[in-house]
Amino acid sequence: MDQFTLNLIVIGLSFALYFGIAFWARAGSTAEFYAAGQGVGPVVNGMATAADWMSAASFISMAGLIAFGGYNNSVFLMGWTGGYVLLALLLAPYLRKFGKFTVPEFVGDRFYSTSARMVAVVCLIVISVTYVIGQMVGVGVTFARFLEVSTTTGLLIGSAVVFAYAVFGGMKGITYTQVAQYVVLIIAYTIPAIFISLQLTGSFLPQLGLIGGYAPGGGEVAFLDKLDQVVTDLGFAAYTADTPNMLNMFLVTMSLMIGTAGLPHVIIRFFTVPKVSDARLSAGWALVFIALLYTVAPAVGSMARLNITTTFWPGATTGETFSAPALSIAEIDSNPELAWIRNWEKTGLLAFSDKNGDGLIQYFNEPAPLVAANKAVADAQAALAAAAADADKAPLEQAVTDATAARDAVLAEATLGGQTLAAQGIVGNELTTVNNDIMVLANPEIARLPGWVIALVAAGGLAAALSTAAGLLLAISSAISHDLIKGALNPKISEKGELLAARISMAFAIVLATWLGLDPPGFAAQVVALAFGLAAATIFPVLMMGIFSTKVTKEGAIVGMLVGLISTAVYIFIYLGWFFVPGTNWLPNTPDAHWMGISPAGFGPIGAILNFAAAYIVSAMTKAPPQDVQDLIQSIRVPKGAGAAQAH
Amino acid sequence: MADKTSSNAYWAANIRVIVISMVIWFACSFGLGIILRPALSGIHIGGADLGFWFAQNGAIYVFLVLIFAYAAKMNKLDKEHGVEE
Structure with missing residues (x-):
């Protein structure tokens, strides 16, 4: 059987599985569509969160980034995992206690303002749309490579698949599909890694292989020392070489961490669990499943x-x-x-x-x-x-x-x-x-693994991209149907009408994402800087202040979000071009031209600090939040039912 | 009134747990993985120096332990203060 047929069979089987699950778990109510009826256990939700989180970038590109960036690109490893600590400790339990469906809904209620809710909707849509384009491009490219179709055809097939299961299944269908997608992608990632680790270090666990001895050389020289010596012989920087700019490495890591905690499609996953204690635990399980890939990634990168x-x-x-x-x-x-x-x-x-x-x-x-x-x-x-x-x-x-x-x-x-x-x-x-992408995609061939492993990597790449795209599309559609339509334009809409509106807005979001993915406006590669920077500078601070401060007012929150959004976007545009139009950047995107050496991807924490500062200053000058908001804050701070928490 | 006092004590205890956890979170990633790496380059974990290992693997293990320890500690606090679900 040739490789093409094998790819077709493995990918076809994985898709049949996703469709079957989506049909079995289709959503019948808005509660099921937005939050899977809040009936998902912490382990299952953790696995779905992991698939939701790990995108085409994590699966296909990250190992290559680490392979060629070495120690300096550890920012992705720490940044994209450390955010889950922030989610578990600072956001997830309180937002679950709040017990509604969307991030803007919390912002609107806590800051007693439809305007604040709409600003949050704008931030959410900018972040999620930017992010989803990258996923659609990833789907198109993976299809094109493994199924020998054009990128455009690949993208259209991918859109049709997402459409079929996300629009009908909603959060419930997406959750259970993501569990299956997680299993496919983690097997596809770890099998080649184990083989390569055995070949190069004799260690079954890639995590131990990374710090083990170099087996073909007798095992006496450490694998990392061998790698350093070989690449420096050829004039490259050593793999373990120190970072040229510690401040920038610090800030990029921080931006990825707080950006992760502020990504709406990740946060809404914690609305699906039954209890507050499950939300805490679920963040832990999500990180377990993410860590299975993330602790293997540096081994894959360095060994490849x-x-x-x-x-x-x-x-x-x-x-x-x-x-x-x-x-x-x-x-x-x-x-x-x-x-x-x-x-x-x-x-x-x-x-x-x-x-x-x-x-x-x-x-x-x-x-x-x-x-x-x-x-x-x-x-x-x-x-x-x-x-x-x-x-x-x-x-x-x-x-x-x-x-x-x-x-x-x-x-x-x-x-x-x-x-x-x-x-x-x-x-x-x-x-x-x-x-960079070759480090994962060609890994099984470089290591001379059988054809079914190559097909599995193709299915894994598609699973990673599709699961993330579905999660993002859900976040976008719920912001439109629940926050914009029900929250502002037509509050009297019926449950049935809202469910229909949710499905229509998701269909619309898929068409938009496909259209942008067909002709990416030059910024697919800059998604990291923009989406994480903006999430770090807008959503994360506003949620933190909503939970941990009783004094921040609606005016403070609105001004804070706008300051975070605009300052971060402007800093990125100065170096990468206004709205990413090539050639419109004011300054070259080089370390020498960066303000204090801070790269555009590292500006998120600065934007967040500006957001906090603006919000506190404005809050000090405006009328304190009313009593019912104070009660709401007290209520989300304790896990026990709302009635008891308000009894004072 | 008693409930309010109890929930204030609960919140203060929660903040204390969060602050301790955040110190560990910061120390294992930004501390050992980035800032202190040059100073600790003499210490090795297998074939890697300490800072490198924390940046590429170790910090992730600490994050995991931290979240589960936090979840367990908070479940205990919830019960002690009578605010569990």
Whole structure:
């Protein structure tokens, strides 16, 4: 059976499972549609939360980010897990006690203001729509790669699947589908990881393999030391190298943590459990299931990095990096174990070019002067090519000659493995593209695992993207039907009418997400900076103040949210372009140009501080919240029923 | 009135548990994983230095223990103050 048929069968079976579950658990009331009737146990909810949370980015991209970013990209590991501590301690139990369906509804009641509720709706929709585009793109790309259809077709199939089970199932259908999706994705992630860990470290547990010995070298050298040595030989920064900017690493981690705690689609998952104590426990279970993937991810990333590097420098496996010549093209084409290189070259995720024509692929990190010199040569050649036919070409030709001479001087200076590049006849790095995503997607092939594991990884990637997309679409549709329509436009709408409105708004949200996903406006990759930064600067602070302060007023909350929203969005736009339109950024997105070295992804905590400060200042100047709001605050602070809590 | 006093005491106890937990949360991630890493680079856990291990694996284990310990402690507090569901 060929790989394509196998992919089709495994993905088809997983989809049949999701549809079956969605049909069995379809929602019959708004309580079931928004919060699964508040009847989901903490373990099941934890598993659904984990699938909801772990997106295409977690599944496909994170290990690659860590592989190439090393220690510095630990921000994703700590940031995307530490947020659950904040959820469990600071938000989930109190919001569950509040006992309603949406985040804006809490904001509206606690800050006794429909305007505050609407500002929260705006924040929620901006965050969730940005986030869902990335998921739809992930679905399209995964389908395209494994089912050999175009990205557009892949995206449309994915939308149809989400539509079928999310619109009819609501939160109830989504919850039980997510449980199945979690099982698929965690198996798909860990099986290749265990095999690779066994190959490289002899350890069955990838978590122990990461800190274990390097098995092919006899196990005496630590795996991480071996990796550091191999990559630094090739001119890359060591995998365990310290961060160049501790303040920025701190802030990005903090932004991801409080952003996680402020993501509406994650928060609403805690409305589905029966009791306050279950909400606390459920956050713990969610983290158990998330940690299964997140503690494995650094092992997957670092081991895949070593594997891909030793593939191109076979000498590094048992001896020194340069003790044997680089991988030859003849070997790539003749050795069936290396067929994956050509396979992934077709997708564009991997690219190589034999620049010096020696039949070998030399992979290394080009030093900065060589990169600059090569660019100067290319620019001079482009200027010459663009010159008009009757123009005087002599000065342009002279410029090309000069730039080439300057580049050759750099080649005579730069070294690789103790000899200059010129002496070895090397003109540049010949493995020109290694996409982050390949670290997970090609992992089973690099490790030579059977075809069904490859198919499973495809199904896992789709499960991760679909489950997150469904959760986000639910958050968007409930904000529209429950907060906007029932809360403001038409409070008298019937239960049946609201359920219909919820389904229509979800269908609308899917169409919008698909449309944006077909032609992503250049910002799919910036989702992290925007969605997490905004959640950190708007939703998280307003919920914290709503629970832990009795003094913050409606005016304070509104001004605070707007200050957080605008300051964070503006800071991101200054570096990434206004509304992400390419070329409209005021400053280049480089560490030197960042204010105090803070990257756009790290601004969330600053936005949150501005939000808190503005809210407290405005609250001090406005009339204190009324008595019924004070009673509400006292009531959400204790788990016992509302009547008893208000008896004073 | 008695209920109010009881729920104030409960809230104060809850805040105390939260503050202690947040100190641990901060110390294992931002502390050991980021700020103190250079200072503690001499200490190793297997093949990794202490700060690196906390940043890539250890902090996550501490987060897990922290949430379950918090949930257990709060269940106890709920009962002591008679505010359980």
